[in-house]
Amino acid sequence: MRILIISDTHGKHENLEEALKREGRMDLLIHLGDAEGYEDVIAGLAGCPVEIVAGNNDFFSMLPREKEFVLGGYRIWITHGHYYYVNTGVADIKREAAARDMDIVMFGHTHRPLIDYGQELITLNPGSLSYPRQEGRRPSYIRMEFDENGKARFELKYL
Secondary structure, three states: OEEEEEOOOOOOOHHHHHHHHHHOOOOEEEEOOOOOOOHHHHHHHHOOOEEEOOOOOOOOOOOOOEEEEEEOOEEEEEEOOHHHOHHHOOHHHHHHHHHOOOOEEEOOOOOOEEEEEOOOOEEEEEOOOOOOOOOOOOOEEEEEEEOOOOOEEEEEEEO
16 A cells, blocks of 8 residues: 655645656545645645645645554544644644554644654654755655555655
């Protein structure tokens, strides 16, 4: 199973198109918020099932603030992150994920990529495909795959 994890597209889809072209067929696309009303466009571009949550710029959106689901045996929680103060660090969101007994938490909002393998929790932020804020300011996303033993593998990718 191949999953594309993105966030903070902010209505700009050229880089999403490029990421999809580079990665090829995906089984699932996870969008962690700030689609800004373009959920249908994103779903059409993805050509696969899409899980998406509302971000702080998704005004008047009917999208949920967060979702929990199981994927490949992992309990996953997705949220944009702004309700958990991720701009000041990941302690709050990690604490909440642990309280929910999650294996993986995915969030956006900071526009800075992160893959953190903790002992009990994997914390992911794909950064932003449209407005990156990390050093070098390259648009980023994460590709998630499962190996033959069902273990999740993550690769941070840059455009």
